[in-house]
Amino acid sequence: MAEKIRTSRTTELEFGGPVGAFLLIFVMPGTVFYLLLTCRTKEASVLQLPGPLPPFESLWNPVALMILLAWFFLQALLYILPMGKVSEGTPLRDNSRLKYRINAFHAMMVSSLLAGVALVLKLPLSYVYDHFLQLAVGSAFLALVLSIFLYMKSLTAPMSALAPGGNSGNPLYDFFIGHELNPRIGSFDLKYFCELRPGLIGWCFINLCFLMKEIELQGSPSLSMILVCGFQAVYVIDALWHEEAILTTMDIVHDGFGFMLAFGDLCWVPFTYSLQGYFLVTHPQKLGVTAATGIVLLNTLGYIIFRGSNSQKNAFRRNPADPQVAGLETIPTATGKRLLVSGWWGLVRHPNYLGDLIMALAWSLPCGLSHILPYFYVIYFTVLLIHREARDEHQCMKKYGLAWQEYCRRVPYRIFPYIY
Incomplete structure (x- = not known):
C-alpha cells in the first residue's frame, strides 16, 4: 500500500x-x-x-x-x-x-x-x-x-x-x-x-x-x-x-x-x-489626519483578525491542550485530529484570509480613489485566497469526510461573514 x-x-x-x-x-x-x-x-x-x-x-x-x-x-x-x-x-x-x-x-x-x-x-x-x-x-x-x-x-x-x-x-x-x-x-x-x-x-x-x-x-x-x-x-x-x-x-x-x-x-x-x-x-x-487615522484603524483591525486566528490555529496544532485553546469547542475526525469550531475559527472557515484582505485594502487606500491600479493587490489577493480556500476545502473534504461536512454546517461562511 x-x-x-x-x-x-x-x-x-x-x-x-x-x-x-x-x-x-x-x-x-x-x-x-x-x-x-x-x-x-x-x-x-x-x-x-x-x-x-x-x-x-x-x-x-x-x-x-x-x-x-x-x-x-x-x-x-x-x-x-x-x-x-x-x-x-x-x-x-x-x-x-x-x-x-x-x-x-x-x-x-x-x-x-x-x-x-x-x-x-x-x-x-x-x-x-x-x-x-x-x-x-x-x-x-x-x-x-x-x-x-x-x-x-x-x-x-x-x-x-x-x-x-x-x-x-x-x-x-x-x-x-x-x-x-x-x-x-x-x-x-x-x-x-x-x-x-x-x-x-x-x-x-x-x-x-x-x-x-x-x-x-x-x-x-x-x-x-x-x-x-x-x-x-x-x-x-x-x-x-x-x-x-x-x-x-x-x-x-x-x-x-x-x-x-x-x-x-x-x-x-x-x-x-x-x-x-x-x-x-x-x-x-495628499492624506489628511482623519483619513490616515481611519486607515490605521482598518489595518489594525485586519492585523488583529489575521494574527489572532493564525496564532490560535498554530497553538492548537502544536498542542491542543495548550491553555490558550484548551477551552475551545472542537469536532472529532476519523483521523484522530480535531477541528476547531469556536473562537476565530467559529466565525468563518478562514478568518486569517479575512484579516489578510482587510489589511490589503488598508495598504491601497493611501493611494486615493482615483486609480484602480494601486488596488491590484487587493483584487488579485481576493481571487487568490478564494481559489486557495477552494483548494483547502477540497483537501479537507478528502481528509476529514463527514467531520468536515459537519464543520461546514456549523461554520457556513468561508471568508466573509454573511457574504461568502
Whole structure:
C-alpha cells in the first residue's frame, strides 16, 4: 500500500491542466510588466495601453542582474549561518521529517543593519526605482533559470520525493506546478528558502528605496508613503517572526516547487506587492489626519483578525491542550485530529484570509480613489485566497469526510461573514 502511494500519479489537475499552465507561464510575467509599465505613465490607467514596448536593450541590464544575484546570495548566506533554531517539518509520505533552520527574522535584522549602513553612506538607493523594470526582467529570468534547474533535478528524485499535485506525467504541467515536493541541495531547502527570504524581505527594502526616491523628488516623504511602507513592513516582520508556522502550510506540505512558486516568490511578490509604493513616487497623494487615522484603524483591525486566528490555529496544532485553546469547542475526525469550531475559527472557515484582505485594502487606500491600479493587490489577493480556500476545502473534504461536512454546517461562511 505504501509503495502504491509513493508511485501514484496526479489525476486532479488545477489551473486548466497543461493548457492553463502553458498560458500562465506567459500571463504571469506579462501581468507584472504591464502593471509596471502602466504605473510609470501619467494616467496610470490599466484600461489604456502604456504605449510602445521599450526596446529589449533598455530592459536587460547586467548591473541590475548582478544586484539581484548579490541579494539572492546574501540571503542564502544568512540562511545557512547557524543563527536561530532548527525545527522539524510535518511527516512526509515515507514518515521522515525534514529539518529546517528558523532564522528568517535574524536575516531581516542583518539585512536592516546593512540597509542602515547604505543610508549612512548615502548610497543611491533610488537606483532601484529608476531601474525597477530592468530589475523585474532580471528577476523573471532568474526565476525561469531556477525553474528549469528544479525540473531537471526532479527527474532524478525518488518517487517518494515527488509532489502529490505535481506528478501528472505531463512535463509542462509538472514544470509549472512543481514536480519535486522539497528540492534540496544537501540540507539547503530551495523552496523553503525562496518562500520567505529573497522576495519577502526584498519587498521591504524595495519600499525603502521608493521612500528614498520620493524624498529625492519632493524633499520629504508623504504620509501616504509612510503608511504603505509601515503597514507592509509590519506584515513582513510578522511573517518572519512566525516563520515556523509556514511548515504546516499548503505551499510546504502539498505543493511542489516549480515555475509557479519560483516566479511567485522571486518576481511576483516583490514587484507587484510593492506596487502601491511604486505608484506613489510619481502619483503623490495628499492624506489628511482623519483619513490616515481611519486607515490605521482598518489595518489594525485586519492585523488583529489575521494574527489572532493564525496564532490560535498554530497553538492548537502544536498542542491542543495548550491553555490558550484548551477551552475551545472542537469536532472529532476519523483521523484522530480535531477541528476547531469556536473562537476565530467559529466565525468563518478562514478568518486569517479575512484579516489578510482587510489589511490589503488598508495598504491601497493611501493611494486615493482615483486609480484602480494601486488596488491590484487587493483584487488579485481576493481571487487568490478564494481559489486557495477552494483548494483547502477540497483537501479537507478528502481528509476529514463527514467531520468536515459537519464543520461546514456549523461554520457556513468561508471568508466573509454573511457574504461568502
